[in-house]
Amino acid sequence: MAFEYVELQETRNYSEAAGKVTASRKFRCWDDASPIQTPAEVRDNFGNGLPSVGSKFPDEKVVYCTSYSISHVPDMRNVWEVTFNYENTEFTGQLPQEEGYVQITVDYAAEFRDVWRLNPTIPQYGTQNGQDCGGTKIDKAGEPLSVLVRMSDLTIVETVSAASFPDRSLLIRQARGRRNLTQFQGAPIGQVLYTGATANRIGIEKYQITHRFRQDEAFHLIQSPKRNQLRQVVTKEDTQGIHRAEFVDLVQPFAGFADFNLLSENF
Numbered sequence: 001m002a003f004e005y006v007e008l009q010e011t012r013n014y015s016e017a018a019g020k021v022t023a024s025r026k027f028r029c030w031d032d033a034s035p036i037q038t039p040a041e042v043r044d045n046f047g048n049g050l051p052s053v054g055s056k057f058p059d060e061k062v063v064y065c066t067s068y069s070i071s072h073v074p075d076m077r078n079v080w081e082v083t084f085n086y087e088n089t090e091f092t093g094q095l096p097q098e099e100g101y102v103q104i105t106v107d108y109a110a111e112f113r114d115v116w117r118l119n120p121t122i123p124q125y126g127t128q129n130g131q132d133c134g135g136t137k138i139d140k141a142g143e144p145l146s147v148l149v150r151m152s153d154l155t156i157v158e159t160v161s162a163a164s165f166p167d168r169s170l171l172i173r174q175a176r177g178r179r180n181l182t183q184f185q186g187a188p189i190g191q192v193l194y195t196g197a198t199a200n201r202i203g204i205e206k207y208q209i210t211h212r213f214r215q216d217e218a219f220h221l222i223q224s225p226k227r228n229q230l231r232q233v234v235t236k237e238d239t240q241g242i243h244r245a246e247f248v249d250l251v252q253p254f255a256g257f258a259d260f261n262l263l264s265e266n267f
Contacts, residue, residue, distance in 0.1 A: 003036075003045050005029035014057070021088035023057050028073065028081050035078035039070040042080050050082065057086045064089060097202060099161050102266045107153040114144035115223050116233075116245045125190035126179070126219025128252035133223065137244040142225065142233030154185060154192075154213040158266045162205045168264070172197045172209075175258035179220065184260045185267075187215045193254055194263075211263065221250040 011026040027050060029042060036042060046052035046068075057063040065084050073079040096103070117135035138145050160168060180192040198210045214220075225233045226247040236246040 002033060003029065003031045003048075005045070005050055019088075021063050021086075023060075023063060023086040025051065025057075025084045025086075026081060027084075028079055030079045036080055037078075039080070042070050042082060051084045055084075060086075060088075062088050096159065096208075097206065099159055099206060100266060101157075101159040103157040104267070105155040105157075107155075108150075109153060110148050110150045112146040113149045113218075115147045116142075116144050116225050116248045117223060118147065120223065120248070120250065122219055122221065123250065125257075126221055126250075126252055127190070128221075128250060128255065130249055132247050133250045137238065139225075139233075139245050141243045142235045142245050144223075150217050152215040154215065156211045156213070156264075156267050157208060158211070158264055159202070159206055159208050160264070160266075162201070162203075162207055165199070165207045168209065169199070171263055172211075175260060175263060177254060178256040178258040179254050181257040181259045182261060185213075185215075190219050190257075191215050191217065192260065193220055194258065194260060209264075213260070219252075220254050221252055223248050224251045 005027050006029075008026045008028060012024070014021070014023040016022075029045070029050070030036060031041075042050075047055075051065050053065050053068065055065045057065070063086050066087050066089065067085045069083045069085075071081050073081050116137065116139040117133055118138045120133035120135035123129045123131075138147075175194045176196045178194055179190050180187065180194075181189065183189060184192050192213050192215045195212045195214055197212065200208050202208045225245040226249075228234055234246045235243040237243050
């Protein structure tokens, strides 16, 4: 006889609370011709009649197997029991502890920033050029106004092998504090700043890395008005008789670039 199995129908359960579905199924398996000695021999038959991680719960559309446990049945010679656990979560191919897993979180935010000019001319890629930035003068006697600037905070979590971590760590150190050299996650060149990463060992052979990025529609440029020796903003009367900042340029505190696509093959 070959590998055989049977589902213990009386152990099948399904529950839902506050939109969260959990379910489970139990199977017993054996092989009279070649007795099963290890859990690995049971796993070899996942997907071959037995469920596997990512399989759907019977008659359900979005309830997937997310984990399992294997144990030897006491007092039953060479019989093994497998419990498959299910949740109502879309299966993406990897679980958080598995190599290649990726999770992306975006916080679409905005913050107020002091500016002297509205809609200034942004140099290509946000590169500092020392020229007057133009735009509409909105300050009063050199005092800036607070304007809402849109931005996004992007967090990417990935699970990688421990063997690959030293090379990844080098790339992270080189890229932090730099802006994107190529289009990244839909953002134009120069808008995304890599603010760094956190790495945690989650297993003998695995690390979980959390990458942090900030996208700024103003290319992270800071408006800087010309000042006199007393650190006062130099102003000039406009056609309406209002004194406004005479000269405002854009300062780029993050002049360096890096190709963020080289940080990982997973995103």
